[in-house]
Amino acid sequence: MSDSEEAKYTIGFVLIPEFSSLAFISAIEPLRLTNRQLDSKIYSWKFYSLDGQSAVSSAGLEFPVSGSISDITKHDCLIICGGLNVGDYCTAELKSALRKAVSYGADVGSICTGTYILAKAGLLDGYRCTIHWENTSGIKEDFPDLDITSELFEIDRNRMTCAGGTASLDMFLSLITAHNGEDVALGVADQLIHHRIREGSERQRMELRARLGIAHPKLLAAITCMESNLEEPYSCGELAKEVGLSIRQLERLFQKYLNHSPTRYYLKLRLDRARYLLAQTSLPIIEVALACGFVSASHFSKCHREHFGHTPSEERRIKVKTAS
Template identity: 50%
Template sequence: MAGTAQNIGFMLTEQFSMIAFTAAIEPLRLANRVTGKTLYQWQLHSADGVTAEASNGVQVKVDRAFKDASAMDAVVVCSGVEVKRIDHRALITVLRRLTRSGAAAGAVCTGAYVLAKAGLLEGYRSTIHWENRPGMQVDFPDLEIGEDLFEIDRDRFTCAGGVAAADMMLSLIKRDHGDPVSKAITDQLIHHRIRDAGERQRIDLRTRLGVSHPKLLRVVSLMEQTIDHPLTMSQFAKSVGLSNRQLERLFWKHLGHPPSRHYLKLRLDHACQLLRHTAIPVLEVAVACGFNSASYFSQSYTEFFGHSPSVERKGAAVAA
């Protein structure tokens, strides 16, 4: 595509992620700047064709409404945490029309959910923000939704959101215009390097917890892998060659709470994400998080978060 300006349409849903949007569009601006050529052109679209409000409250003026979008080389859906509460029917109609006309389809942050709703990810690999992946996998069980930072699969490109949008766009620019151009843009962004698609979304466990004790890290990692079928504290202790008492002391020393509390928090945090981002029944959420009793799950959830699972679900359903 070298030598030909690519026309890209950014579709901004209400409460879109500002950081993901700017991380996606700035590499395009800089591609034009560092080459002295118009490699990319873009237009912004929203539901009303006037403005779109980001999740941080900033109003962005757009060029036209979704329905007025004309032919383009690629369309990028920018969404945010409220993706499931918004009626995307008008946007979906436009996305289908544009892709039928040959436009590539991309998404940043939770925009991948909109592409999935439009049926545009069938047969493609995709990714989404780690917080939204469990819910999207439940809603679209037949799709291949990975945990990568971003995914470029033929004429579909999706990313986890945040600054991962920059890595994805830089990779697309590198593909279309070469390594020197992408490196010059990376230097301008003070980004140091373009991260690979397969790099993890979340920071590693050692950094997240702020500890380096190998046995504690192995136990916590095992906890995260066994949320749906919980192990006993004795099993965790045995897995790293410790007694129950030694494991207890290890958690208190480095994390300030017992291992049972840490495990419960992991399971309830996962339950919270399922309640917020899926429509599966509360009882199924309980089972998916290792609770055999709905009443015990509700009691534990209420004690931990200060409100019941049903209240969490109702709050997530407001304006859906």
């Protein structure tokens, strides 16, 4: 494989400050191994940052880059690598660079929270897309008209998005399959000790049973119902009826397995979602409150302070201070 050999498919990776290094490396390594396996420069890549300085990941790892977003040349594909606080870095110049790439006919995609930047640039209208599960509620509130799924990754025509983490590995293995055939992709996966290439339609999160370490079907059904109804929470009586238990039986189950009452556990789920919305969106606090099932901003503020030790507005100030 000659260094002067022209690559068949070129990719530009835009590394947003605080990007996920795991998700980024999981995208690069399958490309490198495809070149090695075929002994040909199938793929080449360049890295860019917002200002042309080395990009620093959320883990503090520093990566050299070829230039700033103003230096982006024509590529077959441009990928936004996101991570923490991605909304703080969605500049007009970045959105312009993305739109320019699309005008040249490039495929455009994202890793982890980079989906948010594509959405802000208006490049996901009419396309299926996905994002890390922790950010799903936030992006749905900001972009209610987008077709946002909870899939591991989505490749819809010339748009590709994934949930981050190791999902980028599976998305790029899928891309390699489309370009070079399944045998090549399986060989790359074997080199990575990745025993099975996951389909995009597979779930992001572990099953509730594994996540909580409990197996009681009625309790799992109750928690699933809670997680699906945060904006309009069920009463304890409605929840018990939904899963075929009495209120007393439901309370005993929650106390035995989770050391919480159903009401307290439900409140924690709603407050956790609210905390994500406060950090990930610019929604007014009253809208965050309503989206998480609170009837007023004052009730939300009281519950938030009791649970986290500070008010929702203080939560936002903490987030801004941390980002700066």
